[in-house]
Amino acid sequence: MEKQFTTFYIDEMHCGIDILLVKEINRQLEISEVAGAPVFIRGLLNLRGQIITVIDISVRLGFAARKPTPRSRCIVLKTTAELAQLPQSAEIEEETTSEMVGLFVDRIGDMITVDDREIQAPPANFGNIDSRYLSGVIQREADLLVILKIGEALSC
Amino acid sequence: MSATDDAILDELIIESKEHLEKIEPNLLALEKEGGMVSSEIINTIFRAIHSIKGGFGFYGLKNIQALSHAMESVLMQVRDGKLAITPTMTDALLAGVDKLRLMLDDAKASETCSIEADCNRLLQLLQDGALPAPPVVEKNAQESPDAVSVDRFGLTAEQICDRIRNGQHLYHLSILCPADLGGRNRNGAQLLTSLAEIGDIIAADPPQADIAALTGEEEQPATLTILYATVLDQDFLAKTMGLADGQCVTASIAAHGKKAQEVPAGQPQESGEATAALRKPKKQEKVETIRVKVSLLNNLMALAGELVLGRNQMKQALNRKISSALSSTASLKRFEAGLVNSRKVLHSSLQSDPRLKDENKKNDRLLASVDRELGQILNNFRYSLGFNLIDMPGISGLMQNVDLVTSKLQNTIMNTRMQPIDAVFSKFPRIIRDMAKKLGKEIQLTVEGSDVELDKSVIETLGDPLTHLIRNCADHGIETPEVRIAAGKTSFGKIFLRAHHEAGLVNIDIIDDGAGLDVERIVEKAISTGCITREEAAMLTEQEAMALILTPGLSTAKVVSDVSGRGVGMDVVRTNIEKLGGEVVIDSTPGKGTRINLKLPLTLAIIPSLIISTGGRTFAVPQVNMEELVRIRAQDIDAKIEEIQNNPVLRLRNKLLPLIRLDETLGMERTFVDSKGVRRPDLRQGIIDRRGSSTDSDDENPTETEKEMQDRRQLPPRRERSSNALNILVLKVGTDRYGLIVERLFDNEEIVVKPLSSYFSNCHFYCGTTIMGDGRVAMILDAAGIAEAARLRFTDAIKKEGALQADRFQREAMRESQSLLLFRNGTGELFAVNLAMVARIEKIHTSSIRQIGSLEYITHEDSSMRILRLHHFLPVQEPTATPETFYVIIPKLVSDPMGIVADKIVDIIATSEEINRKTIRGTGIIGSLLLAEGLIVVLNIYSLFEAADPDRAKAEIAHVNLRGLRVLLAEDTGFFRTVIHNYLESVGYEVTVANDGLEAWEMLGQGEYDLLVTDIVMPGLDGIELTERVRDAAAFSHMPVIALTSLMGESDRARIMAAGVDAYETKLDREHLLQTIGEVMAARPDRHLPPAGGR
Structure with a gap:
């Protein structure tokens, strides 16, 4: 079965999440930092009146915090309630959170369609990422696409 | 169970809960009324219980049904007067209500709930109280002699009674087939369904199964007779079912003879009371309501919140636009001036250039075209600016309107949650x-x-x-x-x-x-x-x-x-x-x-808050937590803030307030904004640590010229400039207060509270988030959380030490308040009296002095007052000249005061210097002080007056025959100690002084005293505690104690008296103190009086 992934880069690592989990991709990055918040929290973003917690997914995966650049983006994810509204036919294995969350990434990559048979189990200890956060990898001509288990990475 | 069923069940549960709410107060009312059973109340309870029973019976939830049935049975007996209402019964019924409520909370699990005890309790009531009572509606039968027989259904009155719920009317329906069926587009089954919806079919002829089989299109006319019970009125029922008046007749059951009868339509078949009870609730239902999901309201609230936000942002944008338009007008003027100027330059240069002289005409044309061009540019510019400005007034009006509507909308939506x-x-x-x-x-x-x-x-x-x-x-x-x-x-x-x-x-x-x-x-x-x-x-x-x-x-x-x-x-x-x-x-x-x-x-969703910022981040502080704002100027920081165990505290109205830096608490880097508006890290260790401005200017601008450097040096040190003042929010947590140091204060704003994301569940210093007018997200500070995060414990050492410090401070303040009035007496000598003892100063002309014998008198407040010239009584110089006018200092706190003559009032000074009692001594003198003004002789007014009027002292001593009374005086302030000591001694008491409470306590154990005179405010052990100790100790429990105080509020008074003092007196009021001592000692005749020193 074919699956579509929204891909993005964290420190040149090509990552992907199920496109159905994505609500929108935002380039407005006026993020208010919150003193005293956990390190992986980048801050809060006002998205048309809704407050979104922006997660520095890089920190969560064990890398350094990202520096904002003109290509930085915020991937806003659907909430669990929004996912529940998707038609039954959409098979989603992932979970998100009950509140609005955004992922802070270096830049956005292509939308990629692959057959789910191409997804391989992640090698143990892949790139020093906690294997809890990995769902699989896809071997591609140019690079390796890392599919994240985003629900796991978002749980506090 | 399907989803629809679930939804209906939910609805039913909500409804049933509402019923239960109604039952409870009614049961209580019933109990209160006791024997006087009001059928109105019973009926209300009855109907409510009945609907619960019916509803859940339908869903097969037997427990709920059974329990409500048991309750219903009891109520039925009560209604019929077969059972009297007893507290036991009310208890049982209330217990039933509780159990029902419990089961309703989780209706699906109600089957597992044990209801046996409750049911048995109710049934027991039935058995215990059951009396052979008249049948249910006997009255009705008598009232309606011509009721129509319902015998045809073959039911006994009991059977019918059993099936009619309380509050229902019994009707006899005659429905014509096909006119009332096919003629109204319904078949038999549909008729039965619609009847069942609004009531109960008790019996039918032909049987219901047959009616259900009717298509409604039968050729053969037939009459369907139905015995029907419903709460509906007859008219309404007829209308609902589409029947004519005659087809729907009220039926009544005759209990005797087991036959039922009918009465003609329109006659009440129940007691008037009951009918009234039935109709009453209908009137109350007139208020139209609609059930709305709370989540929907919450969404509405959120949207309204966003709208408010949008409005705020729009307002800000508009204000920016207006101000930019205003500045554009200014630049337009400058631009115009510039154009005019360039035109002038162009003209003059064209005319002065000799090479162009011959071509004047051409030049003129050229100039004219340049002028035209310039004019055009100017006009275009004006137009574009004007366009900006012309549009503004309309927008302002619209904005106001939007503003108003938004506020109203928000309020209305908020009201829906009320x-x-x-x-x-x-x-x-x-x-x-x-x-x-x-x-x-x-x-x-x-x-x-x-x-x-x-x-x-x-x-x-x-x-x-x-x-x-x-x-x-x-x-x-x-x-x-x-x-x-x-x-x-x-x-x-x-x-x-x-x-x-x-x-x-x-x-x-x-x-x-x-x-x-x-x-x-x-x-x-x-x-x-x-x-x-x-x-x-x-x-x-x-x-x-x-x-x-x-x-x-x-x-x-x-x-x-x-x-x-x-x-x-x-x-x-x-x-x-x-x-x-x-x-x-x-x-x-x-x-x-x-x-x-x-x-x-009224609500939690929108709260008034103060907007503040620290380290470039904006925060909101809810007003409910705020007590006050304190701003401390840079130069006052040292004086007002001190450190106790490395914790900064602020002295605020003599109370010590622990201080917290917001940036530190939140773990932010400490920064400050320097004179150039650049945010830089702050290197100071504490609030009162001031580093020289040189250290932080080193790398600031190495290319500064020498002159600039000099300028800088002439400025006050950076931290003393106004921007370095401290802004302190005094926040309250319960009864505790603390100060929160923040960088900047902004406006008060009504903010829309948004819940905190669960990622921040460990950040206790926030209680929510909000969106500011500029669209940025700001955190709402939680006063209690911050205190907790800063590990501020109000009851620990800080508070204790703080109390001591405050006490010390108060004493200092008191010492400082030893204000002295300095005056001269026509010589170079300086005299002083304590200002606390001065009532007023009068300016007197020599002519107003009256001489009686050797004594001089003036008229003061309609009575004569003796005046004293110091040199008559004290070893001081005699004035060289007698001025025309002079001053008279009139003391207070003495009876029959005498005025002291002064020729010049010099000053009022405050000093905490100890009075030197050795250098200058004598009657009427306390001692001397060497101050900037020179050597000052401090007068003792009491002994001065005694010297002037020896009889007066004698009279007093005679009055209080207590010479030799051993007095222990506890007073920590030197001045008061000396003064009080002096005047106690002057009447012949033996006075021992203690410098504070603790010392006094020790001395009490060492010597023998007849009286303790103590100050209230003292360090270590204060007067109250001292008194308490004295009262608690067996050896001194009977010792008379007189408290002296300088400040006296009603609450102080109560505390002082509560501690067990015999009396309290104002300091320096000699007459009263002596009198009080006399009274206190007289009131204790059991006291062994000191050896009377003479009389």
Whole structure:
């Protein structure tokens, strides 16, 4: 079965999440930092009146915090309630959170369609990422696409 | 069960719960009325229980059905007068209501719930109280002799009775087939369904199965007779079913002879009362309501919040635009001026250029075209600017309108969430009743203002704390009838529960006329549990002492009852109320009762807040937490802020306030904005650490010229400039206060509170988020959380040491307040009297002096007053000249004062210098002071007057025949010590002085004294504690104690007297003090009087 992934880069690592989990991709990055918040929290973003917690997914995966650049983006994810509204036919294995969350990434990559048979189990200890956060990898001509288990990475 | 069924069940549960709400107060009312059974009330209860029974029977939830059936049976007997209402019955029914409520909470699990006990209890009632009573509706049968027989259905009256629910009317329907079926587009089955929807079919002829089979199109006319029970009125039923009047007849059951009868339509078949009861609720249902999901309302609220936000942003944008337009106008003017100028230059240069002289005409044309071009440019520019400006007024108006509508919209939506507080209040009659029974008390609860509305979320949170307070009232507040009667009160205690609006807040008062709070026991308990120390306890006001009851771990109930008094609760009450942004105030009079006042905001969603910033980040501080704002100028920081154990404290009105830096607490880098507007890290270690400005300017601008450097040096040090002032928010957490240092203060704003993301669950210093006018997200600070995060413990060393410091400070202040009035007496000598002893200063002309013998008198306040010239009594120089006018200093705190002549009033000075008693001595002199003004002789007015009038002193001594009285004087302030010492000695007492309370206590053990005279405010051991120790010690418990005080408020007075002093007197009031000593000693004839020194 074919699956579509929204891909993005964290420190040149090509990552992907199920496109159905994505609500929108935002380039407005006026993020208010919150003193005293956990390190992986980048801050809060006002998205048309809704407050979104922006997660520095890089920190969560064990890398350094990202520096904002003109290509930085915020991937806003659907909430669990929004996912529940998707038609039954959409098979989603992932979970998100009950509140609005955004992922802070270096830049956005292509939308990629692959057959789910191409997804391989992640090698143990892949790139020093906690294997809890990995769902699989896809071997591609140019690079390796890392599919994240985003629900796991978002749980506090 | 399908989803639709679930939805219906949910609906049913909600409805049933509402029914239960109605049942409870009615049951209580029923109990109150006792024997006088009001059928109206019974019917209401009956209907409610019945609907529950019917509804759940349909869903096959047998437990609910069975229990409600049992209750219904009992009620039926009551209604029919077969059973009398007893408290046992009310108990059983209320228990049933409780059980039903429990089962409704989880209807699907209700089958697993045991209801046997409840049912048995109810059935027992039936058996015990069952009397052979007249059948149900005998009355009706007599009233309607011509009722139509319903025998044809072959039912007995009992059978019919069994099937009719209370409140239902019985009708005899004659339905024509096909006219009423096919003619109205329905078949037999549909008819039965619609009938079943609004009532019960008791019996039918032909049987229901046959009717159901009718298509409604049958050729053969037939009449269907149905015995039908419904709560509907006859007219309404007929209309609903599409029947003519005659087809629908009220039926009545004749109990005797087992036959049923019909009565013609329109005649009431039940007692008038019952019918009235049926109709009454219908009127109440007139208010149109609609059930809306709370989540929907929440969404609406959120949207309205966003709208408010949008409006705020728009307003800001508009303001920016207006200001930019204004600055454009200014630049237009500059531009115009520039053009005119360039044109001039162009003209003159064209005309002055010799090469162009010949071509004047051409030039003129050129100039003209340049002018035209310039004019055009100017016009275009004006136009574009004007366009900007012209549009503005309209927009402002629109904006105002949007503003208004938005606010109204928000308010209206907020109102949808408002619920009457009755939702909480209605629980209390029951609670009070149960408790009164259990505790053997009589309690009358009066509820007022149950229609006051509050936000749903507030109401939900309010339930528990309020219940707790009410229970407390009943348990601890109201005494048992015996105690009450003994105290001369009514046997029943009154609890008054009232809600009302005041100053934008909802106030809830819980007032009882019970025993009141035992403040002493509360304080005692607080001390024994270590909440406060004895020293702290002594400093508490009555209010503060009462507020102790709100601290965790305090319960003053002598017996821990199962009702309350487990030592938890009151603090939970406070926490809950404060969580709502409210406040708890306790006021109590022993023996009279207690009044607890809760102040609550109407809603939680929008709160007024102060916007502040620190480290470039914006925060909102809810106004409810704010006490005041303090700004400390840079140059005052050293004086006002000090450090105790490395913790900065602010001295605010003699109280020490612990200070917290917001940036530090939040773990932010400490920064400051330098003179160039650049944010730089702050290197100082503490608030009062000032590093020289040179260290931080080193790398700032190495290319600065020498002159600039000089300029900088001439500026005050950077930290003393106004921007370095400290902004301190004084925040309250319960009864504690602390200061939060922030960088900048902005406006007060109404902010829309948005919940905090769960990622921040460990950040206790925030209680929510909000979106500011500029669209940025700001955190809302939680005063309690910050105090906690900064590990601020109010009862620890800081507070204790703070109290001591404050005390020391007060003493210093008092010493400073030893103001002296300096004057001269026509010579170079300087004299001083304590300003506290000066009533006034009069300017007198020599001519107004009257001489009587050798004495001089003036007229002062309509009576004559002797005046003294110092050189007559003191070893001082005689004035060289006698001026025409001079001053008379009139002392106070002495009886029959004499005026002291002065020729020049020099100054009033404040000094804390100790008076030197050695250098200059003599009658009428305390000592000397060497100050900047020179050597000053400080006068002792008492001994001066005695010297001037020896008889007066004698008279006094004669009055108090206590010469040789051994007095221990405890006074820490040197000046007062000397003065009081002097005047006690002057009347012949033996005076021993102690420099403070502790010393006095030690001296008491060493020597023998007849009287203790003590100051109140002293370091270490204050006068009150000293007195308490004296009273507690067996050896001195009878020693008379007189307290001296300089400041006296009503509360001080009470505290002083409570400590056990015999009397208190104002310092420096010699006459009164001596008199008081006389009185106190006289009142203790048992005291062994000192050896009388003469008389």
